[in-house]
Amino acid sequence: MGEFDLIDRFFTRSPRPGGRTVLGVGDDCALLQPAAGMQLAISSDMLVEGRHFLSTVDPARLGHKALAVNLSDLAACGATPVAFTLALALPGADETWLAPFSQGLLALADAHGCELIGGDTTRGPLNICITVFGEVPVVEGHSQALLRSGARPGDDLYVSGSLGDARLALEVFRGRIRLPDEVFEAARARLEQPTPRVALGQALRGVASAAADISDGLLGDLGHILRRSGVGARIDTEAALALLASRPWPADAAGGFDAEQALACVLAGGDDYELVFTAPPEARSAVHQASRQAGTPVSRIGRIETDPGLRLIDRDGRVRSEGYRSFDHFA
Ligand code: ADP
Ligand code: MG
Numbered sequence: 001m002g003e004f005d006l007i008d009r010f011f012t013r014s015p016r017p018g019g020r021t022v023l024g025v026g027d028d029c030a031l032l033q034p035a036a037g038m039q040l041a042i043s044s045d046m047l048v049e050g051r052h053f054l055s056t057v058d059p060a061r062l063g064h065k066a067l068a069v070n071l072s073d074l075a076a077c078g079a080t081p082v083a084f085t086l087a088l089a090l091p092g093a094d095e096t097w098l099a100p101f102s103q104g105l106l107a108l109a110d111a112h113g114c115e116l117i118g119g120d121t122t123r124g125p126l127n128i129c130i131t132v133f134g135e136v137p138v139v140e141g142h143s144q145a146l147l148r149s150g151a152r153p154g155d156d157l158y159v160s161g162s163l164g165d166a167r168l169a170l171e172v173f174r175g176r177i178r179l180p181d182e183v184f185e186a187a188r189a190r191l192e193q194p195t196p197r198v199a200l201g202q203a204l205r206g207v208a209s210a211a212a213d214i215s216d217g218l219l220g221d222l223g224h225i226l227r228r229s230g231v232g233a234r235i236d237t238e239a240a241l242a243l244l245a246s247r248p249w250p251a252d253a254a255g256g257f258d259a260e261q262a263l264a265c266v267l268a269g270g271d272d273y274e275l276v277f278t279a280p281p282e283a284r285s286a287v288h289q290a291s292r293q294a295g296t297p298v299s300r301i302g303r304i305e306t307d308p309g310l311r312l313i314d315r316d317g318r319v320r321s322e323g324y325r326s327f328d329h330f331a
Helices: 003-011 059-077 096-111 163-171 179-194 200-204 219-229 239-242 259-268 280-296
Strands: 019-023 040-047 080-088 113-125 125-138 154-161 210-214 232-236 274-279 298-305 309-313
Touching: 003 113, 003 210, 019 113, 019 179, 040 059, 059 080, 059 096, 059 125, 059 179, 059 200, 080 096, 080 200, 096 113, 154 280, 163 179, 163 259, 200 280, 210 219, 219 232, 219 259, 219 274, 219 309, 232 239, 239 259, 239 298, 239 309, 274 280, 280 298
Parallel strands: 080 113, 232 309
Antiparallel strands: 040 125, 080 125, 154 274, 154 298, 210 274, 232 298
């Protein structure tokens, strides 16, 4: 199978009627027709074997994840997915890998009405780079995109869904902890097939003051919001710990994990693809309305403060002495 047969068989489909694609795969460029009153939101993410995924991962799950991490960036901006390109380096044209990979990728693409419009294919160590295109409305000259820079002192701090479970699964793969089978399978699905919070991001347009997606861990990604907004924050560690879906954990069993490690997974775990966002207290009912509309739970875990930096507040209201860097117990 040559390069062009491969593209034809696994990555070429007829354009969706009513979409923005004027011309898809096959020419030197794809052509998109932006809708009136919309801005394009664009983001790229690369997945490298050994660095971002294990070589043993199921190719259908890898196809899903490669697009999911990109859709998550659109979600963080409140953008509606439109299209994507796929640049692929492959060690060989292995159909038993390509078929499930493209099926996993295109199933998620279809679920979000996001069309594959082009890319590049080359021989090399397995590497997947996707660029997504989304759109955000411009209302009276103002972009409705959610940015990292809009957080203000007094704003509430929220996180969507659950956090830390993907990292737990990774620690199992690394042989550092053990989990009961059902707990592990659920955590593994979080690691290998993350759900981009696209509907929530869109529902938060005009409600959230700032947002980011959590790819590198809550503290790191929240840190981007704090720096870009010139503010600080406090996080209630009890509320944060409740974000871990995997439970209960065997506190004393050999190979289990304790509450301290659980908190480390929540705060610094990575690979969650949830949204961290802020909104003024007056917007609480609008935030809950957005959450219901999107079918995605959200939790309030702290607030934005004038003092720069991040403070972790324990159950007794004390500021924990550890800096947040030291919270990466796995670093
Ligand atoms: P060029 O030589 O101009 O870079 P190519 O010959 O590499 O174009 O690709 C031919 C067509 O196939 C182009 O439309 C390109 O966008 C598309 N394409 C190449 N690789 C992929 C891929 N992995 N997925 C989707 N489309 C692809
Ligand atoms: Mg090319």
